[in-house]
Amino acid sequence: MTNTVFITGATSGFGLACARRFAREGWNLVLSGRRSERLAAIEAELQPQAAVHCVTLDVRDRDAVQAAVAALPAPFNTVHTLVNNAGLALGTAPAQDCDLEQWQRMIDTNITGLTTVTHSLLPGLVKRGSGASIINIGSVAGRWPYPGGNVYCATKAFVEQFSLALRCDLQGTGVRVTCLAPGLSESEFTLVRTGGDQAAHDRLYAGADPIQPDDIADTVYWLATLPAHLNVNALELMAVSQSWSPFAISRK
Numbered sequence: 001m002t003n004t005v006f007i008t009g010a011t012s013g014f015g016l017a018c019a020r021r022f023a024r025e026g027w028n029l030v031l032s033g034r035r036s037e038r039l040a041a042i043e044a045e046l047q048p049q050a051a052v053h054c055v056t057l058d059v060r061d062r063d064a065v066q067a068a069v070a071a072l073p074a075p076f077n078t079v080h081t082l083v084n085n086a087g088l089a090l091g092t093a094p095a096q097d098c099d100l101e102q103w104q105r106m107i108d109t110n111i112t113g114l115t116t117v118t119h120s121l122l123p124g125l126v127k128r129g130s131g132a133s134i135i136n137i138g139s140v141a142g143r144w145p146y147p148g149g150n151v152y153c154a155t156k157a158f159v160e161q162f163s164l165a166l167r168c169d170l171q172g173t174g175v176r177v178t179c180l181a182p183g184l185s186e187s188e189f190t191l192v193r194t195g196g197d198q199a200a201h202d203r204l205y206a207g208a209d210p211i212q213p214d215d216i217a218d219t220v221y222w223l224a225t226l227p228a229h230l231n232v233n234a235l236e237l238m239a240v241s242q243s244w245s246p247f248a249i250s251r252k
């Protein structure tokens with residue numbers, strides 16, 4: 001039977017690269033995101049290689065997520081791999097200057113959305129059993145705090161601990177869970193974070209040879225196709241150009 005992958009946030013960046021990678025391998029694809037015109041174009045692009053089912057979906061909308069999963073037609077209703085990728089950062093200001101609305105949107109998307117999608121697909125994944133996978137896109141931001149990261153960092157820390165705790169509950173089912181935590185990667189992420197500031201995007205990635213979406217897609221595909229007895233619990237990826245800085249110390 002051909003395997004099916006369900007990818008959230010498939011309209012750009014990592015999610016789109018994953019869609020292309022799994023399509024190349026002939027998997028059935030369930031692709032979701034809010035921008036339906038992009039989904040339609042991606043469906044047209046990938047359909048020659050794979051069966052594609054697109055769902056215009058805001059992961060923050062619990063009813064819509066549950067309805068979309070319940071309405072998956074065959075063969076898309078036997079999901080083997082869930083890639084929980086939809087997410088965003090908003091703003092880079094210190095916490096004391098942040099907009100509460102932006103904090104709420106990050107929590108609603110990166111935490112509530114990810115858990116809602118997971119909850120909806122879990123019964124089917126457990127039925128699939130051995131070899132089924134949940135691949136959650138965390139971030140180095142979930143492990144390493146940085147100025148202006150505040151709520152974004154915290155949402156990604158949630159993703160990692162939720163992934164590990166899920167493994168405990170899925171003990172004996174054969175379902176695997178991985179938190180994949182990338183660092184600096186070039187996508188629409190910085191445009192979204194800065195409200196469309198192309199200069200900020202260009203500055204951040206200039207000369208840094210950052211991770212590319214295809215690097216993440218290759219890693220996600222590798223995780224999904226590991227032998228069924230192996231689970232990568234957490235995997236952190238950085239561009240060689242990125243590492244850590246010393247602690248900040250303010251002095252009197």
Ligand code: NDP
Nearest residue numbers: 009011012013014033034035058059086087185187188189
């Ligand atoms: P992009 O902005 O390129 O892609 C984000 C995707 O998420 C889009 O497809 C977008 O689709 C989707 N999305 C956002 N909000 C929602 C929503 N409410 N409902 C459904 N889909 C949504 O960024 P990346 O590819 O870089 O980001 C993918 C994931 O990787 C995110 O979780 C991000 O936090 C994480 N990450 C990114 C890193 C980076 O440096 N780029 C590094 C580490 C982790 P649409 O707008 O159509 O809904």
Ligand code: 8X3
Nearest residue numbers: 139140141182183184
């Ligand atoms: C995105 C990576 O370092 O910009 O999760 O927060 S970072």
